[in-house]
Amino acid sequence: MSKSKNIVLTGTSRGIGFEMAQLLASQGHQVLALSRNEKPLSEKNIQGIHTFSFDITNASDFTRVASFITENWESVDILIHNAGALLNSPFEEISRQSFRSIYEVNVFGVAELTQTVLPFMKSGSHVVTVSSMGGVQGSSKFPGLAAYSSSKGAVITLSELLAEEYKDKGIAFNVLALGAVQTEMLEEAFPGYEVPLSAAEMASYIANFSLTGNKFYNGKVLQVAATTP
Template identity: 60%
Template structure:
């Protein structure tokens, strides 16, 4: 049984991961701004803990640290799944919109990881969810300058953390996802039908988070069923 923290847990891939990991018997801390759906799930799976936290607000991250210190005292897996997206032409994207995307996709990943460091130990695995849009040389889409560049930044951040903490045997890896049929995708690209469901991707990420650190550290794995 592992202690697992999942951000962006109230819908889509995050929700499916929380459900699957808890069904497997792990202790899961589900973090999201909107927790009503998670509270319903909590009624049927008693090894789920729920925190309503806006991870873009660094002051609120203390709530997560307090929970871990009082309830677990260690974290085996940290999954940075929360994401923010803006889809509009670069010339129309404000500095504030850029910042809001980076707050969730990059800064919150760095801040939450730092706060969790006292509870991560040899064998712990930190997984960041990026995007194929953040992979250098991959197909890019107009309108995603803030989103895709932030996803590229988090890949490099995780590579650096893997190097910095390798002597402590804490693994840091990134999964760069292709299109998954989530609510966020539907909002950004109305009418587009992705080839992968949240349930399918959630199962893949959950398994990787539990076992991938045996084989990978400081790596970015491209998880996409489409070419390019």
């Protein structure tokens, strides 16, 4: 088994993040699993998984993350931005508040958590952001996802910039632009829409990439979709 890593992972109450936290812990890694609803994981009482309720839009919660790392780990090897908010609505009907709330989670939250965790990262660390094929230029677009897909495009550019800014420190930043995965979030936004890829299958792929991808990639956007846009 490879050396145990300290991993910060968001969006862990269900779907891909819920599966990934358990998978990484089963491999012997230490996982700080961050989600507004920590109960699904905390009730399982899995060795290696640490949880507390974390709202990515609440400034004081970031202080709790820094305190946990300082008191328990001292350093972080991997940060995985998996939390996401999805809104399916005609563009003209999206309120200012709704548009802003999508960006609060998908862009500003990613930026602030990165700022929080970076001081604990050293050469060889890896920051992975889960984006969407909808944020990639030239990919097919779903109408109704103006706020969501544009926010997913924003974090792609953010990651590319940070890869450049931190390359001398040996910290890698990469993005996985996912195609559709069968998750609760997808079902809520597109009722009845079914895809062949499960949350557990995608969780396994992202976990493996997070552990090894920085040896091969930095500042890259990998399109993780079985279909060609």
